[in-house]
Amino acid sequence: MSDKVLIVDDDPAQRRLLEAAVQRMGFSVLVASDGKHALDVAGQVHPQSLKAVILDLMMPGMDGLEVMEKLRARGIQAPVIVQTAKGGIETVVSAMRAGAFDFVVKPVSPERLGRALRNALKVEQLGASKKGAQPKGAAGFTVKDIITESPAMERVLRLCRKAATSNIPVLIEGESGVGKELIARAIRGESNRRSKPFVTVNCGAIPDNLVESILFGHEKGAFTGARDKHRGKFVEAHEGTLFLDEIGELPPEVQVKLLRAVQEGEVDPVGANGPQRVDIRLISATNRDLLAQVREGAFREDLYYRLNVFPIMVPPLRDRKEDIPVLVQHFISRFSDAVTGPGVKGISQRALSLLCAYDWPGNIRQLENAVFRAMVLCEGHVLTAEDFPQILAQVEGIDALAEDGEEERASRALQTGAGSVVHIDGHEGGEATQPLHPGLMRAIGNDGHVRKLEELEAEMIRFAIAHYGGQMSEVARRLGIGRSTLYRKLKELGIEGGRG
Numbered sequence: 001m002s003d004k005v006l007i008v009d010d011d012p013a014q015r016r017l018l019e020a021a022v023q024r025m026g027f028s029v030l031v032a033s034d035g036k037h038a039l040d041v042a043g044q045v046h047p048q049s050l051k052a053v054i055l056d057l058m059m060p061g062m063d064g065l066e067v068m069e070k071l072r073a074r075g076i077q078a079p080v081i082v083q084t085a086k087g088g089i090e091t092v093v094s095a096m097r098a099g100a101f102d103f104v105v106k107p108v109s110p111e112r113l114g115r116a117l118r119n120a121l122k123v124e125q126l127g128a129s130k131k132g133a134q135p136k137g138a139a140g141f142t143v144k145d146i147i148t149e150s151p152a153m154e155r156v157l158r159l160c161r162k163a164a165t166s167n168i169p170v171l172i173e174g175e176s177g178v179g180k181e182l183i184a185r186a187i188r189g190e191s192n193r194r195s196k197p198f199v200t201v202n203c204g205a206i207p208d209n210l211v212e213s214i215l216f217g218h219e220k221g222a223f224t225g226a227r228d229k230h231r232g233k234f235v236e237a238h239e240g241t242l243f244l245d246e247i248g249e250l251p252p253e254v255q256v257k258l259l260r261a262v263q264e265g266e267v268d269p270v271g272a273n274g275p276q277r278v279d280i281r282l283i284s285a286t287n288r289d290l291l292a293q294v295r296e297g298a299f300r301e302d303l304y305y306r307l308n309v310f311p312i313m314v315p316p317l318r319d320r321k322e323d324i325p326v327l328v329q330h331f332i333s334r335f336s337d338a339v340t341g342p343g344v345k346g347i348s349q350r351a352l353s354l355l356c357a358y359d360w361p362g363n364i365r366q367l368e369n370a371v372f373r374a375m376v377l378c379e380g381h382v383l384t385a386e387d388f389p390q391i392l393a394q395v396e397g398i399d400a401l402a403e404d405g406e407e408e409r410a411s412r413a414l415q416t417g418a419g420s421v422v423h424i425d426g427h428e429g430g431e432a433t434q435p436l437h438p439g440l441m442r443a444i445g446n447d448g449h450v451r452k453l454e455e456l457e458a459e460m461i462r463f464a465i466a467h468y469g470g471q472m473s474e475v476a477r478r479l480g481i482g483r484s485t486l487y488r489k490l491k492e493l494g495i496e497g498g499r500g
Helices: 012-024 035-043 064-073 089-097 110-132 151-163 180-190 208-216 252-264 290-295 301-307 321-335 349-357 363-377 389-395 407-416 453-467 472-479 483-493
Strands: 004-008 028-032 050-056 080-084 102-105 170-173 198-202 241-245 281-286 310-313 346-348
Touching (some): 012 050, 012 110, 028 035, 035 050, 035 064, 050 064, 080 089, 080 110, 089 389, 110 363, 151 180, 151 310, 170 180, 180 198, 180 241, 180 281, 208 252, 252 301, 290 301, 321 346, 321 349, 349 389, 453 472, 453 483, 472 483
Parallel strands (some): 004 028, 050 080, 170 281, 198 241
16 A cells, blocks of 8 residues: 555646656655546545645635545545645635645745655654553543643533532533543543443444444344344443443434433343343533524434433633643643654743634644644754644734745745744743743753652642642642641651641
């Protein structure tokens, strides 16, 4: 399965030039003369073999933006490098907003095109490492593992703790990417079912004709292709927690059986002689307005009220921007082992301000992907604003990357991350570096060696005293030690105590 690059351009001469340049780089080239042809060609190759798309934005009929949208709708996630003539900068901004990886200005040099392709492949290849760095959501994941500095999210976490004390159904609502599954895992981790199975189902990703079988199971020979017996997700989750994501996507006929499963605690496998008892804790999630679907007749009212016993609304990232700095530091730390290179240690103040100015329609998932991409392409130890070209294009515009409106200079800056390189200690000039969030502690000292436990312990105790306003009972409780032990450590470490 050779690596393929799809070139889409309505200009025959431009197609031939690009084809020759890409072939010299060692790729197998596919060409298309317009948007419709591009979709046909992309649909005929294995998705994993299509490594990149070089796409002309201005074409008759279906333009480049529409082609990008239709590729994504078909599940084709290959990075897209858009090309435009001088003067098409506004269109480029729209393409970057739509998720284009990079852009080049016609006529593009082979060196510039090669750099764009190499970086696209670098991000794509390291994507598997990123997935490996994802939290596994093991039984030990609890509310305290959710990173937040937002009062709105603190209210959500309080609801999670309350929900964990019983087995009533929970409905988690919120936009895509806000972390609804993490909330579900945290509730499970705080509950008495923490050591039991946690089974997840994305209802929107299952073909309608298979939903009933996947959820409730089937007997061998129950239908064409049923060669073996299948237990179903409800039975898999017996005595544990079942998380149904995108519950609003369930077909009406399956909603009826789900209602019975919730009410009676039993399921009817397809082809079975009788029902089967199940003991599960049900947590559902949706990014839709389920109540509006009820009014429209698309979702059963009786099922809605059965699921919505304990509602939790997770706010979007744009409504809790105080979480952005600590989330960025968390992602930098988590991806540091997955990303090769000089080793990113932090983020500049300007870059952080840029991220805080953006509305993040894809929420935490989009922020996570943006940080990962920036770390892959960063050539220094500190992420700068230019390492986030897609965000920079939307917040400040392409001109923010150029001098005197030179699009080609903007193009180079977009991909190479041009700008002042600052070191984590800030000693080499350039823009200020965002320090670690006060709730995070450095493991490495100024001498480059791991800090002593006594030093870390003293820092942790001082931080806890300040964080809890000198309430020593609360400090001791949060540190997991007795008050007498706390006061002994204060004396040993020479730390001034608080009150109460």
